[in-house]
Amino acid sequence: MPVNLTAPLPSDLHPVPGVKLGITMAGVRKANRRDLTVITLDEGSAVAGVFTKNRFCAAPVQLCQERLAAGNEIRALLVNTGNANAGTGEDGLVRARATTIALARLLHVSPEQILPFSTGVIMESLPVERIEAGLPGAIADLKEDNWAVAAEGIMTTDTIPKGCSKQITLGGQTVTITGISKGAGMIKPNMATMLGYLATDANVAPGLLKALVTEAANASFNRITIDGDTSTNDSFVLMATRKAGHAEITDLNSADGQALRAALIEVSQKLAQAIVRDGEGATKFITITVEGGRDEAECQKAAYAIAHSPLVKTAFFASDPNLGRILAAVGYAGIDDLDQSLIELHLDDVHVVTKGGRRPEYQEADGQRVMKQAEITIRVGLARGNATATVWTCDLSHDYVTINADYRS
Numbered sequence: 001m002p003v004n005l006t007a008p009l010p011s012d013l014h015p016v017p018g019v020k021l022g023i024t025m026a027g028v029r030k031a032n033r034r035d036l037t038v039i040t041l042d043e044g045s046a047v048a049g050v051f052t053k054n055r056f057c058a059a060p061v062q063l064c065q066e067r068l069a070a071g072n073e074i075r076a077l078l079v080n081t082g083n084a085n086a087g088t089g090e091d092g093l094v095r096a097r098a099t100t101i102a103l104a105r106l107l108h109v110s111p112e113q114i115l116p117f118s119t120g121v122i123m124e125s126l127p128v129e130r131i132e133a134g135l136p137g138a139i140a141d142l143k144e145d146n147w148a149v150a151a152e153g154i155m156t157t158d159t160i161p162k163g164c165s166k167q168i169t170l171g172g173q174t175v176t177i178t179g180i181s182k183g184a185g186m187i188k189p190n191m192a193t194m195l196g197y198l199a200t201d202a203n204v205a206p207g208l209l210k211a212l213v214t215e216a217a218n219a220s221f222n223r224i225t226i227d228g229d230t231s232t233n234d235s236f237v238l239m240a241t242r243k244a245g246h247a248e249i250t251d252l253n254s255a256d257g258q259a260l261r262a263a264l265i266e267v268s269q270k271l272a273q274a275i276v277r278d279g280e281g282a283t284k285f286i287t288i289t290v291e292g293g294r295d296e297a298e299c300q301k302a303a304y305a306i307a308h309s310p311l312v313k314t315a316f317f318a319s320d321p322n323l324g325r326i327l328a329a330v331g332y333a334g335i336d337d338l339d340q341s342l343i344e345l346h347l348d349d350v351h352v353v354t355k356g357g358r359r360p361e362y363q364e365a366d367g368q369r370v371m372k373q374a375e376i377t378i379r380v381g382l383a384r385g386n387a388t389a390t391v392w393t394c395d396l397s398h399d400y401v402t403i404n405a406d407y408r409s
Helices: 059-069 089-107 128-140 147-153 206-218 255-277 296-308 310-317 324-331 364-371 398-405
Strands: 019-024 036-041 046-051 076-083 114-121 162-170 173-182 195-200 235-240 285-293 344-347 350-354 375-381 387-394
Touching (some): 019 128, 036 128, 036 147, 046 059, 059 089, 059 114, 076 089, 076 195, 089 114, 089 128, 147 162, 147 173, 162 255, 195 255, 255 285, 255 387, 285 296, 296 310, 296 324, 310 324, 324 375, 350 364
Parallel strands (some): 076 114, 195 235, 285 375
Antiparallel strands (some): 019 036, 162 173, 173 195, 285 387, 344 350, 344 375
16 A cells, blocks of 8 residues: 555646646556556647666657657657557667657647657567557547546556646746656666656746756656666656746746746655655655765765665564664765764654764664654764755565566566
């Protein structure tokens, strides 16, 4: 069961003027499940994205990067689940292009104005004919208030759909930000087996979107890890229809620019944290904050060393306060001149380690009390400077192995 996470109500996800979503059952891999989503954008919209750093990236990722780099005006997104179209070579590119050609004909736009996305099993041919057959149904379903259904339609091993929405005021006008995400396993920064789609009607200059989506990703989807595996298909896309009535934002350091940036990061973080809360087999949601570093990079090194450690993660699953594993992870994080005699460690409100050793007042029963909670915060002090970094992860349970052992069946 997800850790303190419930499915969004349709009424919780505000429509974004200029965005429509249509979902259907195309039988991409399994029958009788929503697995094909079309998202359309009105003319004048701007789009930017960030993608996996895995060099073995999937065919749709390659096409998305190519089309965004070319400066094409994007009019639609096409998302299928059940098949990743990764590890498929040139044939995968041909098939990905074929799906966008089919959708372009139906929408009366150019194929280069469509971004394809796929998620699911790797090294299997994309069933183009099933996707093409499902497109009319997805188009017939297009509507502005379909975000909750779309959140379900992009799921793979997720147990629950993920969505978030927020409204702010810019220049006296209401601006909407709504997003959905999917992901539950093969999750590691840069990015993860995740898809994220964030839309707003904010009137923001198109040239600012790349900076906004990059900053939002770095503060959210690039701060989560479930199992330390970086996927082939990860994509996070920001869409701005620019229909809100306020003056155009041309400077992110302006008051409106800062307000928009903060709201986009807030929604992105909630979508990213939802992925961790729904991690495959997860029973606990863990926040790891490393502070007192010389720079943010070394704080992140230590935080990810803890978050990626199978020994740490299994200890948390068992509620076993074997907290020396955390210290060991900090020690091998790659901070070469780390002074272990300065390390402090807190587990929520429990002060476990001081000056690099077990605090005399620490009682194992206190550690176990915290580790039995569904939500836990680990805080490590390096005493080297003023930098800090936070990442989010989960425990590692028996169910994680079961889910991944049976994934293709």
